[in-house]
Amino acid sequence: MRWVFDLTVLAVNAFALRETPDMECEEYNELLSAYADRALGIRKTSLVGAHLASCERCRQDLDEIQSVRKMLRALADPEPSPEFWPDVRLNIRAASVSRRRSVSRVIGSAATWGTAAALVMAVIVLSAPKMPGMGTVSPPQTIHCYALISLHASTRAESPFADKGTLLDAIFDSHAADLADDKAFDVD
Amino acid sequence: MISILNLRRNAEAERFEELVAEHHAGIYRFAYRLTGNRDDAEDLIQEALIEAYEAFGRFSRGTHFDRWVFRIMRNTYLDKVRAKPPVRVESLTCASSISDGETARDIIDLRGAADRELFAKTLDGPIQEALQTLPAEFRIVVILADIHELSYEEISQTLQCPIGTVRSRLHRGRAILKDKLKRYVRF
Numbered sequence: 001m002r003w004v005f006d007l008t009v010l011a012v013n014a015f016a017l018r019e020t021p022d023m024e025c026e027e028y029n030e031l032l033s034a035y036a037d038r039a040l041g042i043r044k045t046s047l048v049g050a051h052l053a054s055c056e057r058c059r060q061d062l063d064e065i066q067s068v069r070k071m072l073r074a075l076a077d078p079e080p081s082p083e084f085w086p087d088v089r090l091n092i093r094a095a096s097v098s099r100r101r102s103v104s105r106v107i108g109s110a111a112t113w114g115t116a117a118a119l120v121m122a123v124i125v126l127s128a129p130k131m132p133g134m135g136t137v138s139p140p141q142t143i144h145c146y147a148l149i150s151l152h153a154s155t156r157a158e159s160p161f162a163d164k165g166t167l168l169d170a171i172f173d174s175h176a177a178d179l180a181d182d183k184a185f186d187v188d
Numbered sequence: 189m190i191s192i193l194n195l196r197r198n199a200e201a202e203r204f205e206e207l208v209a210e211h212h213a214g215i216y217r218f219a220y221r222l223t224g225n226r227d228d229a230e231d232l233i234q235e236a237l238i239e240a241y242e243a244f245g246r247f248s249r250g251t252h253f254d255r256w257v258f259r260i261m262r263n264t265y266l267d268k269v270r271a272k273p274p275v276r277v278e279s280l281t282c283a284s285s286i287s288d289g290e291t292a293r294d295i296i297d298l299r300g301a302a303d304r305e306l307f308a309k310t311l312d313g314p315i316q317e318a319l320q321t322l323p324a325e326f327r328i329v330v331i332l333a334d335i336h337e338l339s340y341e342e343i344s345q346t347l348q349c350p351i352g353t354v355r356s357r358l359h360r361g362r363a364i365l366k367d368k369l370k371r372y373v374r375f
Contacts, residue, residue: 030356030359031359032359033355033358033359033362033363034340034355034358034359037333037340037358039339039340039355061366064366064370065362065363065366067366068334068362068365068366068369069334069362071311071315071369072315072330072334072335072365073334073335073337075221075312075315075335076312077213077216077217078216078217078220078221078226078229080216080226080229080230081226081230084230084233085209085212087234088208088233088234088237089205089208091234091237091238092201092204092205092208092237092238092241093201095238095241095242096198096200096201096241
């Protein structure tokens, strides 16, 4: 495959030389690093190659760039202090634990606030005077809905509110209360 | 729910630690060459790896973990540099390691590359000092190209910048380095 590349470079080189663009030595020089890395396209590679054949200064610059590359690649790997990587590991674990705690705190506080909000809503709804003609949504159903949401959140979050019961208990309680309330509201 | 989250976090932390262990040499090499000394390199790694762990959920599996960490280290480092401009310190060790009238040019010939160990020991300090004189963005590209041997495209992806920028930074960085290191090597 190498000969295919060389042949292509030769062909493009001939084409490039036929139509040599008006490039100054400085512009070729800017491309030397990429030329050394074989990171130029075929056309530019050919142009730079042709320029190098006639420019002593750019040839020397290219040699120097290649030497700098060799020097950097020959550098030995630095050694960390012996306790460094174990310390890093400990820090990652500490970060992991603190992240877990903060997630628990967020969930716990969400459950707490959810329950508090449900209680507030319950108080508001119960203390509100009964308005005539509001028969479409009965207040107890609203209360049970909030209670259910807050219980759900608190049980799943294993918060201090979790001992109020499981979601299943809440559903049963809610149904039982609904039945009782239906009877209570059947005044008419 | 918490215990499921805990299990997931544990698995995530373990996976993260495995990846760090797998790439530790490259991560350290990058940090050391970027900062120029062990203390700063270790601080940078500690800080960047905690950031990386916090953002690990956004890391795409199957991509290059080391390059992802390089990007985080680069951002962390640049933030630090911008916050606190470096104080220029002239080294005394560099001059004293060369005897009167003789330069390293007389003892190191890279064309032969006969004794790489000698080369590494003799020139590590001057090369690192020369690296430190580069603007940080040039230094990062030079380190990735010439020490980590990444291609232009890989550097462009790692740093999320155009290939043209990589090419010009690398060229300028190397041009500065060759001037700084001219006295040490017979080209």
